[in-house]
């Protein structure tokens with residue numbers, strides 16, 4: 001199975017890099033894991049709504065160019081559907097059972113995801129109503145994907 005994250009922007013802080021590297025190593029037992037970073041659109045601090053839409057649209061095009069038709073796409077979105085870790089694990093198991101071997105997760109940039117990306121997604125997943133920085137979201141998601149595999153394996157990792 002291939003698990004891919006398509007994310008906007010580079011990971012800057014060493015502590016995020018180290019955390020993600022650890023879970024990526026653990027995930028290698030279960031899947032081929034990759035992270036594709038697309039550049040964020042340079043933007044001033046203060047923008048009109050139209051300018052923000054333009055920034056998200058430009059980033060959205062870059063995101064969509066990294067997704068193939070066969071990929072099952074989760075868009076990370078605050079207003080998406082919340083799941084428990086167990087429900088998420090079951091979903092991943094069911095997707096594999098029904099022949100989806102390419103699962104992709106998309107994390108937006110500082111302004112979020114453009115409607116075109118949300119439309120392409122097969123589902124939207126929320127980690128609650130808090131806004132997490134996209135770099136931290138990447139780390140949390142990596143752990144939850146790892147947790148899902150551990151749940152499906154019946155491991156005591158998940159209590």
Ligand SMILES: C[S@@+](CC[C@H](N)C(=O)[O-])C[C@H]1O[C@@H](n2cnc3c(N)ncnc32)[C@H](O)[C@@H]1O
Pocket residue numbers: 075076077078106107108109110111112113125126127128129130131132133134137
């Ligand atoms: C800094 S947030 C963007 C905030 C933006 N105002 C929005 O509503 O999406 C960057 C990205 O992290 C992800 N993200 C942040 N918090 C999240 C949460 N609680 N649930 C799901 N995704 C989240 C989303 O993909 C979002 O596009």
